[in-house]
Amino acid sequence: MPFKTLPILITTLLIFSLFSCTGTDSGDSAESNNDFNEPLPIANIIVDGEFSDWGNVQIKATDPIGDQNGSTSADLVSYSVARDESQIFILIEVDGEIAFPLSSNIGSSGYGVYIHFWSNEYCNLPEERFGDTNFLAAVVRIIDGQIYSSIENHIEGGNNELYYAYNGSKIELSFNIYDIPENAKAMDFRPSSLSYGPNVEHDKFSDDVINTGCYIIPE
Numbered sequence: 417m418p419f420k421t422l423p424i425l426i427t428t429l430l431i432f433s434l435f436s437c438t439g440t441d442s443g444d445s446a447e448s449n450n451d452f453n454e455p456l457p458i459a460n461i462i463v464d465g466e467f468s469d470w471g472n473v474q475i476k477a478t479d480p481i482g483d484q485n486g487s488t489s490a491d492l493v494s495y496s497v498a499r500d501e502s503q504i505f506i507l508i509e510v511d512g513e514i515a516f517p518l519s520s521n522i523g524s525s526g527y528g529v530y531i532h533f534w535s536n537e538y539c540n541l542p543e544e545r546f547g548d549t550n551f552l553a554a555v556v557r558i559i560d561g562q563i564y565s566s567i568e569n570h571i572e573g574g575n576n577e578l579y580y581a582y583n584g585s586k587i588e589l590s591f592n593i594y595d596i597p598e599n600a601k602a603m604d605f606r607p608s609s610l611s612y613g614p615n616v617e618h619d620k621f622s623d624d625v626i627n628t629g630c631y632i633i634p635e
């Protein structure tokens with residue numbers, strides 16, 4: 417019955433076109449190495465505030481310069497991610513210098529990365545994203561003159577160890593690979609500069625995973 421099968425055929429072609437665009441075409445954004453369905457790069461990173469160990473790791477995504485609220489310490493420029501057999505590493509670069517607080521006229525502030533987990537390998541199907549409470553937040557912030565760091569586990573609750581070191585315009589972070597939830601197939605990273613209180617001062621990467629990219633989680 418051609419009149420019945422035609423709409424089905426059109427729908428199928430539309431769905432196929434959609435997947436062709438979002439799933440396999442990675443060449444649209446010149447600034448970001450946001451290929452989908454790629455593994456986390458492996459690198460020997462030491463969290464020590466010295467950054468030559470990132471030399472072979474491609475920048476994953478960039479953020480515009482000058483789009484922040486407040487000082488250049490809040491202005492995110494790029495981020496990179498890597499792993500070894502036991503740790504996930506994140507490198508964030510800002511336009512100014514990494515600073516705690518972000519500037520002298522604000523109090524509690526710092527840097528964070530929101531890490532979402534997906535049950536498919538492309539981070540591209542909204543219904544496949546784990547629930548909004550199912551993510552990690554890696555946060556380094558200053559409170560009353562003291563810097564605190566933790567990876568807040570929104571899957572099981574509680575905070576785990578987040579290591580950090582910074583120097584000049586960059587800060588590197590690491591956390592244990594076992595903090596990744598079971599059954600997650602892929603993850604995306606949303607770096608942010610953060611401030612708390614009346615003088616809002618921050619910047620963040622796009623909430624669109626098309627811009628920030630996606631990584632397959634190692635088995």
Ligand SMILES: [Ca+2]
Nearest residue numbers: 462464466469
């Ligand atoms: Ca290092």
Ligand SMILES: [Ca+2]
Nearest residue numbers: 479480491492
């Ligand atoms: Ca920026």
